[in-house]
Amino acid sequence: MHSVEEVQKLSVLAPATGEIIAEIEETPVHEVPFFYQEARKAFGAWSSLAISERTGYLRKLKQLMVDEMDEIAKIISDDTGKVLTESIVADIMPTLDAIDHIIKHAEKVLSRQKVKTPLLLIGKKSFIEYMPRGVVLVISPWNYPLQLAMVPMISALAGGNSVILKPSEVTPLVGKCIEDLFRRSGFPEGTVQVAHGGKEVGAAFTSGKPDYIFFTGSVRTGKIIQQQAAKDLIPTTLELGGKDPMIVFEDANLDRAVKAAAWGAFTNSGQVCMSAERLYVERSIYGKFLEKLKKEVNSLQQGNDINSDVGSMTFPAQKDVVREQLDEALERGAKLETGLKPSDWKEDMFLPLTVITEVEQDMKIIQEESFGPLLPVVPFDREEEAIAYANGTVYGLNASVWTQDKAKARRVASKLVSGAVVINDVLITVANHGLPFGGTKESGIGRYHSEAGLKIFCHEKAIMEDMGFMKSEIQWYPYKGKYPLFLNLFKSYFADKRDWLTFAKNYIALLKSNK
Numbered sequence: 001m002h003s004v005e006e007v008q009k010l011s012v013l014a015p016a017t018g019e020i021i022a023e024i025e026e027t028p029v030h031e032v033p034f035f036y037q038e039a040r041k042a043f044g045a046w047s048s049l050a051i052s053e054r055t056g057y058l059r060k061l062k063q064l065m066v067d068e069m070d071e072i073a074k075i076i077s078d079d080t081g082k083v084l085t086e087s088i089v090a091d092i093m094p095t096l097d098a099i100d101h102i103i104k105h106a107e108k109v110l111s112r113q114k115v116k117t118p119l120l121l122i123g124k125k126s127f128i129e130y131m132p133r134g135v136v137l138v139i140s141p142w143n144y145p146l147q148l149a150m151v152p153m154i155s156a157l158a159g160g161n162s163v164i165l166k167p168s169e170v171t172p173l174v175g176k177c178i179e180d181l182f183r184r185s186g187f188p189e190g191t192v193q194v195a196h197g198g199k200e201v202g203a204a205f206t207s208g209k210p211d212y213i214f215f216t217g218s219v220r221t222g223k224i225i226q227q228q229a230a231k232d233l234i235p236t237t238l239e240l241g242g243k244d245p246m247i248v249f250e251d252a253n254l255d256r257a258v259k260a261a262a263w264g265a266f267t268n269s270g271q272v273c274m275s276a277e278r279l280y281v282e283r284s285i286y287g288k289f290l291e292k293l294k295k296e297v298n299s300l301q302q303g304n305d306i307n308s309d310v311g312s313m314t315f316p317a318q319k320d321v322v323r324e325q326l327d328e329a330l331e332r333g334a335k336l337e338t339g340l341k342p343s344d345w346k347e348d349m350f351l352p353l354t355v356i357t358e359v360e361q362d363m364k365i366i367q368e369e370s371f372g373p374l375l376p377v378v379p380f381d382r383e384e385e386a387i388a389y390a391n392g393t394v395y396g397l398n399a400s401v402w403t404q405d406k407a408k409a410r411r412v413a414s415k416l417v418s419g420a421v422v423i424n425d426v427l428i429t430v431a432n433h434g435l436p437f438g439g440t441k442e443s444g445i446g447r448y449h450s451e452a453g454l455k456i457f458c459h460e461k462a463i464m465e466d467m468g469f470m471k472s473e474i475q476w477y478p479y480k481g482k483y484p485l486f487l488n489l490f491k492s493y494f495a496d497k498r499d500w501l502t503f504a505k506n507y508i509a510l511l512k513s514n515k
């Protein structure tokens with residue numbers, strides 16, 4: 001986290017200890033045009049490289065990260081307050097896995113592809129080419145500051161784009177680390193640039209006319225960016241907030257579901273776009289489930305040593321969001337099952353892990369993203385009721401369904417308005433880079449990871465080839481006498497049962513009429 005000083009430096013304060021551990025120079029806004037100039041200059045050479053040459057650079061980057069994994073994990077933990085295990089498991093590993101996936105698949109996904117040509121266009125061949133867009137602007141958040149910056153960056157780079165990253169000002173040390181990793185991996189000058197600073201710097205880059213904006217962050221900022229992008233018709237991907245439901249039916253593996261709820265809600269102190277933020281439990285097992293959940297949550301260790309389970313919050317302002325939601329729920333009669341009321345919280349950045357019951361569907365704690373260690377638990381009686389509860393917010397990023405009944409699990413998963421659904425597990429779709437990632441409703445626009453994650457950074461160019469031997473085409477001028485021939489041609493071609501004889505007769509007649 002940071003405070004902007006007169007000298008325009010970002011002070012890096014380690015949230016877990018409250019100590020200032022570094023200072024990082026902010027990028028002056030007047031330098032924005034220079035960044036774009038450099039990126040455009042670099043684009044020419046970078047986009048001309050073969051995909052295998054580009055992935056060669058990614059290989060070097062990956063090896064550097066493998067060599068320095070421990071150091072990177074410590075930087076992430078210092079900057080965010082998350083425990084080391086989470087830095088390595090949930091931030092570094094997915095980044096490395098994404099690099100691996102891209103190295104393996106980019107060439108096949110982004111190479112020229114042949115597609116079928118319909119019979120009506122006889123004699124031609126059709127292809128799709130993937131042409132890089134140009135300069136891609138990546139704006140990233142603080143909760144998984146490595147992964148959420150680097151995965152879109154490497155995807156855009158593989159496609160032949162140059163990249164400007166504006167990482168979160170809340171975790172500038174990780175931003176600096178990313179800059180350093182790319183520089184030391186030997187990427188050509190200007191291909192990857194990192195600009196440091198807060199929302200003013202982000203806004204300046206957004207209005208600097210990049211060719212694509214890949215944004216991960218809050219719904220509020222996403223809407224601002226989309227408005228700016230609309231002015232210049234810049235395409236975007238928006239990866240925004242979530243309020244993910246977890247639905248537990250009475251036949252679920254209870255012990256597993258309890259452990260998953262605690263981890264899904266409290267990993268990274270709940271600062272996960274796809275953390276379990278609402279827990280719906282079938283009434284017949286509600287009491288038993290709650291008792292087990294309380295026991296599990298009370299057994300978790302908060303701290304910042306190597307064996308801690310839950311680290312600190314990262315961003316002080318997020319504490320206020322959590323406090324406000326909890327206060328409103330308690331004022332309206334909700335009941336604390338674990339944790340403390342906000343007036344009893346300590347001053348530091350470690351928030352109590354809070355399980356809360358007797359909440360109403362219209363409370364902020366149910367409707368708005370908490371992005372903190374809050375878990376409301378609600379009983380339900382029928383499958384349709386659980387689905388309605390789950391779909392009853394403006395968000396739709398991820399969800400989970402818990403039951404031993406495969407048919408029921410799949411039925412419910414299909415009815416959830418959500419970018420992803422996990423059955424008998426939580427969050428884990430994000431760990432398979434072969435699956436698309438993104439939200440429905442206000443959780444975002446677009447998808448990345450998977451093939452989509454490479455293709456979005458390219459223009460899909462349609463190409464048709466004709467040998468160019470014939471003097472004319474049947475649909476070209478002159479039209480004289482052609483209408484009845486086309487009428488018969490199309491009627492015979494599009495009829496449920498094709499009439500090939502009529503089709504051939506009329507096609508030949510059209511060809512002849514061209515002479």
Ligand code: NAD
Pocket residue numbers: 139140141142143144148166167168169197198199200201202203204206216217218219220221222224225238239240241242272273274369371397439443444
């Ligand atoms: P944020 O929207 O406050 O900031 C995100 C980034 O946008 C930062 O780099 C910030 O400096 C920049 N920014 C802020 N205002 C800007 C402006 N006007 N123009 C350009 N850039 C601007 O979000 P945050 O607090 O850093 O992150 C938390 C949010 O991100 C949560 O809502 C969370 O759910 C969401 N998130 C979503 C995903 C996902 O993949 N869907 C992943 C992680 C986090």
